[in-house]
Amino acid sequence: MDTINQNIKTSNPTITLSIKREDLLHPFVSGNKFRKLKYNILEAKELNHHLLVTFGGAFSNHIAAVAFACHEAGIESVGIIRGDELEGKILENPTLQFAQNCGMKFEFVSRDVYQNKASDDFAYQLEKKYGRHYLLPEGGTNELAIKGCEEILTNQDAEFDYICCSVGTGGTISGIINRVNENQKILGFPALKGDFLKDEIRKFANNNNWELITDYHFGGYAKVTNELVNFINRFYEDTKIPLDPVYTGKMVYGVLDLISKNYFPNGSKILMIHTGGLQGISGMNHLLEKKKMNKIIFDV
Template identity: 40%
Template sequence: MELSINTLNSKEEFLLNHHGVDVFLKRDDQIHPEISGNKWRKLKYHLEKFYLGDYRQILSFGGAFSNHLAALAALGKLAEIPTYAMVRGEEAGDSPTLEYCSAQGMEWEAISRKDYSLKENPEFLEALQELRPGLYILPEGGKGVPALKGCAEIIDELEGTYDCIALAAGTGTTAAGLLAHPKAPKIRVYAALKGGSFLKPAIAQYLQEYQSEYGLAPIPRDLLIRKLDLVTDYHFGGFAKINQELVQFMNETYRKYQLKLDPVYTSKLLFGLLKDIEAGHFKAGSRVLVLHSGGLQGIAGMNRRLAKKSEELIAYD
């Protein structure tokens, strides 16, 4: 069964008028109950490649709480494609995400950090393909040129015009996809991890790969510099690290706006963006679109970790 998801029910909704700046939300978290946010955007054209080639199974890589693996497992079940994942070792035994993946029929195995570091090694991948003929190898996080193509489509769907789109970044693939679209406004990227300055060169590199695949002229460097703002201050200690201030912000955002944020990406994004607006980083009257890139499946795993430390939980219902 070929899978296709209608993304147009992802609405841009007004959130609030914050210190003179209008903030809108693109609700990609509402695209689909299980393959939501940037996950479907990234998977869509990988799936097309899968269907076009002589493939029988999809392999990917991720951590024990990976939004990507959860979405891939759901996609596998819906599209009746066997899925297989290599999971970065530790914590694999206590992860609601992996329990969910198993329930969708995904086969996964936990491997050591050392083995996991081979995830882009051509010989390692070739050996896997020999063991499992017809294996489509989907890079960690679903990145790659097909992912940029899917993310660029977000720009085509926008109903309003915006001075800026703010989004969270892990690898920077989603941001690069937006920038790949010639009509993209300024893109403001909030790094979800510590030491996020690598994101600028990474985004430039993804764009280069995209442009050379499609024979497009490269975006001039000065234009890219003008279009891309990178914010690295709101990582809260590192990837998937969280503190009580962030949990309280998430719970308060839910109480005020019935808006659910995820603990790894979109909470840090909105927290940082609102602070930046308050600090005067945007001109009065600016229209800023926040991309809600999903990730809500990660709440259960984060709450398990918070409960073990007897800390306040993310409480949405």
């Protein structure tokens, strides 16, 4: 399915705000995951790899997307999952259940072990256990992922002054940075605490017309509040556009808040990138229910 740019009303009538519906790209491999996996799956097939190994957490959009994409491409997949306590709880986890139904095998490791996933020793152990395989990092960010994310923007998007997107591992925003014109400014809204992502982005990004807005993480990665959930629900009621609470929901909240605070000059044209991630809403609602917090209305 093609993406569309959908207009959003704001508190400032002089500002044009649109959201690019990358979530509509594919029913199961949506948004930036579709972009990141496109050339990696092609490369794996080109190199005649029959197994892809990757990493992710309990409700990882990346794990779900890789599982389906590999199934569709006829490639076996293994997910190294953060949290050995999750073993035996697959049926309680909609993301892992979906990935398993797509044929993905799991290896559950402790958080301490998981922290060393990028080490040479970890790679050696994977090679020893699984033999020849295509290794994809957590979040899917590598040179081929950047190439795919450079295709998010089209020539028609050159009219926008600001391009806004959520930031996880830095791959999506790097591709966007490489694609924009000199007169456009890119604003990234990290879903994690801290400023460390700048160095990751500089590894792949060719331009300097970007900055990170670090005030809208709502406590850190996968952390949500009733304020954020209520915002996502109101936004869905007003626009019929679902937002995930980990990434895009925080970014949209941030952009609208900045507009209300006159951060953007009058007459600005702003494009927000919807990076998908809606599959994680079911799992998040399960956690919210346990915490006796408000739940997200839209559920996939």
